[in-house]
Amino acid sequence: MSGKVKLINENGLRIDGRRPNELRPIKIEVGVLSNADGSAYIEQGKSKTLAAVYGPRELHPRHLALSDRAILRCRYHMATFSVEERKPPAPTRREIELSKVIREALEPAVFLEKFPRTSIDIFIEVLQADGGTRCIGTTAAALALADAGIPMRDLVAACAVGKVDGVLVLDLNDIEDKEGEADMPVAYMPSLGQISLLQMNGTLTYEEFNQALNLALEGCKQIYKLQKEALKAKYVAIKEEVETCLQS
């Protein structure tokens, strides 16, 4: 943070031309992997993330199983080539922490009690990281859960908000994250009105925090809409495929 980069220009626009409250371009695909029970792929700016769900399935070792509900497990993992400097293959402390907070972001959305003695396993692979991968991973994992047909109270949509050059901005990219004054990832279940992931790096006054939280929730709602469209698109595609089959 020496030789400090200017992150907001004279027109109030960000380094990639976005307005402060603007998301990056988002491309969502659901059901992209044939082996997984559910899967989703999201490109958000230059961040590229894949999520897959296996389960509910039998749990090994068995003594970990719970008699009254499923166990949710989650692995957030970055490809070695996803970042500027090659990431060593072994899981980092950061990956272990994010696996935990993402799992806890999704847990309140899933009817785990419907599948006692099983596990539901979520695997998130960050293929390219340009900021926001824990949020994108959460968003993708929620879609993969839905794609796997697992009953949910709500989808989970996630988005970071941050502060760069003194301005609150939505959906930080990598430079904004690294050079900015604060980064706050949030996961939200819009229909339930509940926040299931909240972290913050940096410093914010109470007022800033209040505004930031609201901005994050707005971002989450936009992503939620895109999630629903992506799910719909998949079912339309399946329907068309089925109809084509029936007609032929």
Add this chain to the structure above:
Amino acid sequence: MSGKVKLINENGLRIDGRRPNELRPIKIEVGVLSNADGSAYIEQGKSKTLAAVYGPRELHPRHLALSDRAILRCRYHMATFSVEERKPPAPTRREIELSKVIREALEPAVFLEKFPRTSIDIFIEVLQADGGTRCIGTTAAALALADAGIPMRDLVAACAVGKVDGVLVLDLNDIEDKEGEADMPVAYMPSLGQISLLQMNGTLTYEEFNQALNLALEGCKQIYKLQKEALKAKYVAIKEEVETCLQS
């Protein structure tokens, strides 16, 4: 491979004086360890390798057991002092791969279906490495299996063939392996006429490959003969011991 060593001299002989199709001196002993169910020790040139077999025995953890056959497990391991530069004690990727290919070289020879729910464990210890240790280990392990009384479809005899200074040669030593143009280890079950291990490093034309394969099989057949003699020698020794006991 700069300062290239001359590996075949003007008389067509190799660096250790052998003809191209000549094996190194081989010394085989069967039943060398008292605790193992079967064991064998082979010195081939300067390579020295010990193999031991435990089993069929109860398998831990039990859930790995198969209801219709034994599990064959194999660990190929090099002593730290077996090579020029001390090998670190932890298993290398090379050792993990060789453990797999040796296991798969022996598996087709063993009547695993006779011992459901058990494991048969093979341990190969390379005490000194001078080329060919995966083949020598396979040859020794086959003898250890036989020594353990495990019923087999055939013995497995293994031998490498390679190309040095443009000439196909049998049973490479370490320099020939490192400085040569190709190294191809082969394991063969002579009575069954089947190859159960085949790997190759280097480059060979199809014609060269064809000849190399035949040369390797000739080498395996010679080793097969030595294996049988070593087994016979052991039973003669036992018989004499028993008779001496009875007489005394």
Add this chain to the structure above:
Amino acid sequence: MSGKVKLINENGLRIDGRRPNELRPIKIEVGVLSNADGSAYIEQGKSKTLAAVYGPRELHPRHLALSDRAILRCRYHMATFSVEERKPPAPTRREIELSKVIREALEPAVFLEKFPRTSIDIFIEVLQADGGTRCIGTTAAALALADAGIPMRDLVAACAVGKVDGVLVLDLNDIEDKEGEADMPVAYMPSLGQISLLQMNGTLTYEEFNQALNLALEGCKQIYKLQKEALKAKYVAIKEEVETCLQS
């Protein structure tokens, strides 16, 4: 051991002013942790050590359980900041060895046969190391076992003896241990008259060894007395607490 430190002065006193056969000041507290079934804290000179016992309790994984007695397990661990140069967090070979010898020092004192199929787990944490931590850990662990109400044949009291500047001395501190000619930790069960830990580094003639052993046993007996006082102090404290409760 170049620039050799003088460890015994002209008056025959040691670097910290002690006489050769004098223990360091010892502070013992029993029952210092609320979660553990038993615990003890010892400050001996500058060495500070905590020991806790959990059990008898169910053993995981179960197949390790013994049908005729409890399993005693012990972890001796040093805090990273307990020594001059930060100790890396992973267990060292030294810690693994000391965990074993301490466990074997305590094992003969415990009626393990009274608790089949269970484990009794001892955790020793060295918070600050200034010599003698394996002995202090053993002494503390014996108290923690007693505090946990586990029936014992005897307490175990431990103390090192060593040779510095040619003189046999009791209860070595860190400099005496590092710069001296010999270090011999001993654990003793005074009522049973039996030694359950004995190690030695350095060189001793037979005569020196004989004297050293006797000196160590004298040290152990003094520590044994302090152990008993500490246990009594705890029961008095409990009794007073109970009586206060009843009166109020």
Add this chain to the structure above:
Amino acid sequence: MSSIITSRIRQRQIYQMIASGKRLDGRGLTEYRPIKVEMGIIERAEGSARVLLGKTEVIAGVKVELGEPFPDRPSEGSFTVNSEFMPLASPEFEPGPPDENAIELARVVDRGIRESHAIDLEKLCLIPGKKVYVLFIDIYALNHDGNLIDASALAALAALMNTKLPVYVAEGGEIKKTSEYMPLPIKNYPVTVTFANIGDKMVVDPWLEEEEVMSARLTVAVDKDDKICALQKGGGGALTPQQILEAVQIAREKAKELRRLVVGNLG
């Protein structure tokens, strides 16, 4: 079997009392257990502290080494925070490398210190690009009766405030240790305030039984200027925006109390 039933009854009790604004151990909803901070308890460490938070006990030590700076921060010292949940602290803790809970705790404590710029890292540089002070802040949980995070953050701060750096002098391109020490340069005093969500109430400083029934946890790190310098939601439940905003407000007040315990009149 009986322990499960007891626990359900107990669970209901905890809920009911909290719903009525009280807690089983007699505290109010935003009240901390008694706290005791002792500094300098490990002479071998350059800094150390022990914190008792009710029966929760945590010890933190700081070791100082010399090392190379990170390439992107050539003129700054560095620090790492590690945490281990010792198996003597709880029947639930197992020996072995830190699990996800210990790692999360260490990273939350780290963020509070790092984001508030508590340590003046630029003053920890001896030769730019070559030699800097490297600090290891190691936190051990010794007895777990709930809210290890706040106890750990407090112990880490106290240990830092207690830290003495060995003074080095440059001599002909080489660096030499002197026998002198100087205090670690501290610029800020972050503390964390942790809440448990139990039946829609946010209670401060949950003890063990409350942690077992809480649906979610929220940790708020607050710096000396009342700014929020780290947040971490934990647990498998969720929180409303309103709950979070209120908790953050309370945290700013409680942080002052906690800070006073280690900083005294400085804060």
Add this chain to the structure above:
Amino acid sequence: MSSIITSRIRQRQIYQMIASGKRLDGRGLTEYRPIKVEMGIIERAEGSARVLLGKTEVIAGVKVELGEPFPDRPSEGSFTVNSEFMPLASPEFEPGPPDENAIELARVVDRGIRESHAIDLEKLCLIPGKKVYVLFIDIYALNHDGNLIDASALAALAALMNTKLPVYVAEGGEIKKTSEYMPLPIKNYPVTVTFANIGDKMVVDPWLEEEEVMSARLTVAVDKDDKICALQKGGGGALTPQQILEAVQIAREKAKELRRLVVGNLG
């Protein structure tokens, strides 16, 4: 139970069709599934490629660092190949360090590249004995529907062909990164062709169900001059010399098809 029966019926079907020269998915015995190769999909990597082989999906990335050469090759750059079978790719794959299958795959792909001298390692030397380019070729299986080896070897080759090296210049004994890039110097184009032995027939490019019933596997790496540059038999069965010789012949033909997909007219 029922799944085992189904699988036995299915198994018999696979056998019977292959015995009659056909395959359950309609392919001929030496026919590959449709293959799609995309290059340059990960901008952060110096080189990358994604390969779809039927439903099998693999991604390879190349990262470039500077490092020291191996003592016995002071004027050559170096490379390593790593492979991970991601748990999202198959219900059989577990998180954790690469198992023997992933290690074997990486080493077979490595051998094809190394033995054919695909990368001109001598051109990767910046200062002999001191500084060379070090390449990390990391391969991730994303969806496993059989024949991960061929998909991985193809992805690795495509990623290498896509790799741009940052240009460095020497400045007063030091080396400096410029903003320019140059293509990785490639000398050869090895590909692998994998066979499954099913009821004495050798079928090319086995898909998952075929892998489950095959007795043995044979992988043949072939270079641009039709030379064999690596071989690997896998699986718990055996092969006759005749089967191997025939497979190697077929491999040389199929290799041309595969190579064309990444090399185009170059090959």
Add this chain to the structure above:
Amino acid sequence: MSSIITSRIRQRQIYQMIASGKRLDGRGLTEYRPIKVEMGIIERAEGSARVLLGKTEVIAGVKVELGEPFPDRPSEGSFTVNSEFMPLASPEFEPGPPDENAIELARVVDRGIRESHAIDLEKLCLIPGKKVYVLFIDIYALNHDGNLIDASALAALAALMNTKLPVYVAEGGEIKKTSEYMPLPIKNYPVTVTFANIGDKMVVDPWLEEEEVMSARLTVAVDKDDKICALQKGGGGALTPQQILEAVQIAREKAKELRRLVVGNLG
């Protein structure tokens, strides 16, 4: 079941015989099994030896590297002792990193060598503070029939005595390997003598069945001057002071026998 009963009968036999001063294998209480020491069996190692102690078989190899000295011993070479209980040596041994038994063994052997100053470490220094010889003494148990410690200590000593150091010469600040070798400078010849306590008798060199019934083990390392240079009690039982004193006396006698096997007239 039957094996346990057999074993109890056997156990009683062992006890009864030892009580009467004899052992099941015919040895006296302080008698070693036949010992065979072979040196120089691994040409690739700078030193090596194989020891047969009855049916117990152990191999030790010494590898020599160049490295930096420890900061507190700038003018001394260094050595480490490692031990692995190979899974081929016993049905009880598992593959994997050394367990507590292998670690204890290595550390006891290490202490005997270190405390008796067996290796003249000051002669292993090439450039003070920079380059010294570093020795790796690796011990593998190949067949475990009891008393691995004595067999290992003997194999380590024999391997050291067999060790040839490559000679280096200084050339313009750099150090160069020559083709010459010199013997490792040895100053002392420590051996260990191990006892098992069985029914209050201390028996020397316990074989496997005796180890299974012993209550405690005592290892005494003795140097060439009859001094005790390491001690280690093992096993879950205890010993009286008298037992220990007597064992140490016996150990000093037995040590001479053992030493003679490797040192010959030197000792």
